[in-house]
Amino acid sequence: MTECTLVLIKPDAVRRGLVGELIGRFERKGLAIEAMRLRTMDAELADAHYAEHVARDFYPPLKAFMTSGPLVALILSGDQAIDVVRALIGVTDGRKAAAGTIRGDLSLSNRENLVHASDSPDSAKREIALWFPEHPV
Numbered sequence: 382m383t384e385c386t387l388v389l390i391k392p393d394a395v396r397r398g399l400v401g402e403l404i405g406r407f408e409r410k411g412l413a414i415e416a417m418r419l420r421t422m423d424a425e426l427a428d429a430h431y432a433e434h435v436a437r438d439f440y441p442p443l444k445a446f447m448t449s450g451p452l453v454a455l456i457l458s459g460d461q462a463i464d465v466v467r468a469l470i471g472v473t474d475g476r477k478a479a480a481g482t483i484r485g486d487l488s489l490s491n492r493e494n495l496v497h498a499s500d501s502p503d504s505a506k507r508e509i510a511l512w513f514p515e516h517p518v
């Protein structure tokens with residue numbers, strides 16, 4: 382079934398000049414770009430986007446990192462796009478992510494892990510509405 386998912390190419394990836402590499406991996410997989418925007422997350426958007434994490438110990442440094450510079454927000458679509466994108470990205474900790482995944486190949490960090498992607502249909506719907514309120518659901 383065709384799905385849409387929300388992807389953030391995080392500030393570390395923008396600073397490292399990896400935007401083209403990461404978008405290229407998604408495009409080569411066959412996913413389509415439905416929307417794309419360069420934007421700096423503010424505190425309010427960080428708290429809304431990471432609502433499930435705001436009480437966690439790792440949230441203050443995560444928030445500082447995510448608001449530290451521009452990121453690229455995208456809506457990607459394709460067959461089973463939510464799970465397909467999660468598989469391309471790899472597990473959260475770049476030190477543990479499998480070789481061949483984005484984090485496994487390009488990140489050595491649990492926080493600065495280059496990409497965020499929606500983890501379920503409900504989170505995709507919620508995150509797309511946050512980042513692209515004009516986009517139909």
Ligand code: CMP
Pocket residue numbers: 434439443473491492493494496497498
């Ligand atoms: P993301 O997929 O954006 O979802 C939550 C983010 O929190 C995660 O990627 C990491 O950037 C960060 N994160 C999750 N767990 C930890 C942790 N234990 N320590 C530091 N950062 C974390």
